[in-house]
Amino acid sequence: MKYTAKTLLKDIYKKKDGEKILGDNGVPCVSCPMAAMELDKLEIGQICDIYGLDLEKVLKDLNK
Secondary structure, three states: OOOOOOOEHHHHHHOOOHHHHHHHOOOHHHHOOOHHHOOOOOEHHHHHHHHOOOHHHHHHHHOO
8 A cells, every 4th residue: 555645543552563563653643532533534644734743754664
């Protein structure tokens, strides 16, 4: 699977190290209880935009 800005958080969590990669990149949703209710709606691009994170780096790490 190729990860893009439109990839949903729930699909990233299915990746073996997905949650760790997100945490290593400073994605706060990993520990947010509210995110658990929106895993099927949140896109990684939206999350990076909201929190000012480097989307290209996150995607590069996810697509390794």
